[in-house]
Amino acid sequence: MTNSRRGGAITALFVSTALVLAACSSSDSGTTEEPTTGATNGTASDAPNAEPVTLTWWHNGVAGDAGENALGDYWDKVAADYTAMHPNVTIDISQIQNEDLQKTRIPTALQSGDAPDLFQQWGGGEMAAQAAAGYLMDLTESNADDITRLGGGVAPWQAGDNTYGLPFQFGVEGIWYRKSLFEKAGIIEEPTTMAELNTDVQKLKDAGIVPIAVGAGDKWPAAHWWYNFALRSCSQEALNAGTGSYDFSDPCWIDAGDQLNDFIGTDPFQPQFTSTVAQTGATSSAGLVATGQAAMELMGQWNVFVYEGFTDGSDQAIADLHEDLGWFPMPATSSGAGDPTAALGGGDGFSCYVDAPPECADFLAYIVSDDVQKGFAAAVGGLPVAPAAAEAVTNPVLVELAQVAGNAGYVQLWLDTAFGPNVGGAMNDGIVGMFGGQNSSQDIVDGMTAAAATA
Amino acid sequence: MTALETSGVGQGSAVDANASAAGPRPVTPVTNHKRRDNIRKWGEITLFVGPALVLFLTFVVYPVISAARYSFYKWNGVSQFSDAEFIGFENYARALFGGTDPDLKQAFTTQYSQPFWEALGHNFAIIGLSMAVQLPLALLIALTLNRKFPGRPSVRVIMFAPYVLSEVIAGVMWLIIFDPNGIATDFMHSIGLNPPAGGWLEDQTWAFWVVFFIITWKYIGLAIILFLAGLSGVPEDLQEAASIDGASWWQVQWRINIPLIGPTIRIWAFLSLIGSIQLFDMVWVLNQGGTTGQYSTIATYMMQIGFFRSDWGYGSAIAVIMFFISFAVAVAYMLVVLRNDNTDRIRKAR
CATH class of the missing domain: 3.40.190.10 (Periplasmic binding protein-like II)
Structure with missing residues (x-):
């Protein structure tokens, strides 16, 4: 009896997960289609027969009053470029207004144990509390090269000796x-x-x-x-x-x-x-x-x-x-x-949820890579963190x-x-x-x- | 409101139970039917009450119990609740009298207890002012609108319109009117006066009164409509008889109409009382109770500290205190003021 009930629960879980995944992957906005052809750069997860992985990503690039959304559009492009290089990865994006995201959505998602894999992170005391509660993936080793390359700008996303997030913008x-x-x-x-x-x-x-x-x-x-x-x-x-x-x-x-x-x-x-x-x-x-x-x-x-x-x-x-x-x-x-x-x-960055697949850290490394940072400065007009991207800033005041x-x-x-x-x-x-x-x-x-x- | 509805449901089901017990069916000794009726009865109860009960338990009872549980812990809402520290009634003590730690009492009194009592004071000031200002005003308007005159339906609609507007839309509208560069400021300048120095909705003296004015504008429509409904139930022959006996219009209102709509007035007062204690949305839209809590209410204070400062244990304690105040006031009002009305109704029903 117990077994059959558990079996039923597992079936129900499986069906509902499949439905959720199907719903996510079929949504029009923010979901990048898996490309049929794609370049691979030789890492293990890029092999054609690698396990399919879905990354959920919550960021604050929402459309303005006139419908323009330079940041959201740029993140869509970044995700599409990444999935083209890593055909086994699907990225499911949610664009959420900044205060809703910071005050309500992320804290609730972390509490529920069903948090997005990659999410907006503002650093500082709030991030330290999330890290202390064990919600955040430690990026210290997986992204050591990025941390060195970005330099002092990473400090607000560090707690103790560990790094729990990487910034893409700082001013x-x-x-x-x-x-x-x-x-x-x-x-x-x-x-x-x-x-x-x-x-x-x-x-x-x-x-x-x-x-x-x-x-x-x-x-x-x-x-x-x-x-x-x-x-x-x-x-x-x-x-x-x-x-x-x-x-x-x-x-x-x-x-x-x-x-x-x-x-x-x-x-x-x-x-x-x-x-x-x-x-x-x-x-x-x-x-x-x-x-x-x-x-x-x-x-x-x-x-x-x-x-x-x-x-x-x-x-x-x-x-x-x-x-x-x-x-x-x-x-x-x-x-x-x-x-x-x-x-x-202050600035904006991203953290990976503690249970996120390792591809999360890899995608985050891509987001803060020099080329993507240059593109960020050019397309969005923001202030990138990567020193190599500084030349892409054209606004004289910035x-x-x-x-x-x-x-x-x-x-x-x-x-x-x-x-x-x-x-x-x-x-x-x-x-x-x-x-x-x-x-x-x-x-x-x-x-x-x-x-x-x-x- | 909830208490009222609950008591209404309770009375209804009590009457039904009596009716079925005293009904003619038990006279026929057919046990099979009885069992079938019983199953059907419970089936119907489950079908009709079940979904509502599940929703009520999930979204009302469970959160209330959870809030009560959180209120005994020091919890920031970010860490796992299982890691939160149990501190007994300390959150309540911090709100009510600055806590029990002698080292922190002074700081907690200024920073937590005083704002709490100020917010609660605003709630009770709004209750008092509603009775002192809104009640006579609404009564006067209702009595006037009860007379026949051309365009009466339109005037009634206009009077009721603010109540129908969403709180947020009405709040934003008043924010624009009372903006530092808005029409209220322009109007004051045009008549040679200065607007309140700190701003209409921020001035330490005026902000509360401006907000009370907005609340009155927003909610007086309900009182007027209720009173008009009550007045329409007053038999015209009474008024005619009084007029024939030489009573003036005022005497008719004072001696006949107002006493006869007493139960309606008392019900409105009850709704106003509960609404004033729970007042949140309008005050929140008008800049969250003021930057220094000039017109904070207990609900906005709870939101500020519990939610925005991530002091979830303390915020939950405030929520529980608010629950008990609403509950106590509602029960006291029902027992003392509404008791006669209810007894009358039950007597009439019999």
Whole structure:
């Protein structure tokens, strides 16, 4: 009886698995057909009679408002190219919106024990927690060559001595500005110190221009100001004590809040900034800069694409925008133990699920290979991690941004990503409380310390 | 609402049971029929109740029990639950009074307990304000709309329209209206006033009241429609008799109509009470309860900490606290306020 029941269950499992596989392989979008002919490059899995393998892949390349999807299309091509070289591999792609993917889909899939083989990975504390729970494949040995070739950019995807993910994109943040508005306010040079920035803020205000847009309604854009002050105030040791063991006893964390409080006191932001979101609509902070309503915004490398989204999409409009768009790194503060050349940054990568077939690591190696990285820069306009692909970046602002990243003393991962959602979330809430006039510098650190005690 | 439905079902089945027990069938001593009837009865029960019961157990009872279980653990939602640390009632203590650890009490009180009580305070403020503002307003509109005048159906539809709109659509609409560069700001400027300094939906003083205004706009339609339905059940001859005796319009409303729709008003108040405790979607769409929790509710607070900060054990404890508050308030209201209405109905049924 037991046996027959188990037999039935196995049959049911087999049938349902077959159905799922059939459904996956017959879906139109995102599935790459197995080619009938294909080049083989001689590894074991490439033999014509190798076992068929299906890799499931979840990434965040979804279509924009106008239906364009440069990233998603490029990943489809990468998967098709790979399966052409490895006819036994089928890649089943799901394109999922970034926040849904990070906050809901991946955590739930990992919990269920039925996770995708290859999935988006942002690195830092969240990845470390996934690795500690035993969900991630250790790529340290299988992808040793890639890790060496990509260099320091891999650090956020490492926990302890092991590597659990590889990045395909990495960039640092700085301040985007409209050259025409700077000109109108009589600003000739990009500010390099906070004192110069404060002077420029005043010049812009005198000219009736909103100096800086910030999407404090979304919390994290406001928090990035504090991160940058912390980067200047704290030594790398203090930052590592924070990210490594949630030790925020160094007074530099309080100092970061004091500097931010002073800066907010100079009233550099647009009115009602805590009601402004970062990217949605023309009244968002990005919209204000893109439409010339505000002069500056502190943001990551992706914002050039967000600004482009506010044009009519024509080549001329995008060219005009690029012509008028400048970028400079976060100005240096007058004091602080931090390296003045250090930069804040972050990126996107992929991890393999612990039970994924070995082809996952091989495909990931292909994704971060020099040629695919060059193609990524050319087709998507992103900032690749592989040093050999740097020449494929053509946008002058992104070239400058890549140089700043290359010359940085070190690049600190976004603090909220580095701390993970619990402490990172408490930090962002505390910082936006300071923007709302509710929190002191001490309150921010207290919130982080309290959250750390619950982790 | 759930409690109400449950009690309704309970009464219904009790009446059915009595009816079949007192029915004429048992008089005929045909045991075969009886057994067949019995099988049929259970077959029908299984067929009709089974699927709903399975869904209810899977998607309501099981998650409730799971949440109660998670609430006793320190769990980040990422690691395996089997590795989570059992900490007893510590999550509850952290929410209610800052926990039991003397070293962390101060920090936990400011960071966790105070926001929790503030969120709960907002829920109860909305309950109080609903009774104080929405009830008289809805009653006044319903009494007015109960009179015959040209265009009355259109006005009724317009009054009810916000309630039919999806929460998210209505929320986004108000977000656009109250945008820093939106028409509400423009209007204030045009009449020579300044909008709230921190923004309509973020100002420490005004945000809560703006949100209460939006909630009132959204949900008052339900109250009006319920009251109108109640008023349509009031016999016209009573009103005519009062008018003939010289009662003014106000006296008719005050002495006849309002007392007679008492049960409807009490049911609306019950729905409003439960809705206010569980208030989530509209507040969430309006920037998740405010960047500093200016209008957070217990449900948005649970979502913020449990889900977005991955503090699943604590979030589950908040969920369980919310469950008990809803439950206690619902039961208390049914026992104290609705008891007379229910007794009346049962007496009438007999």
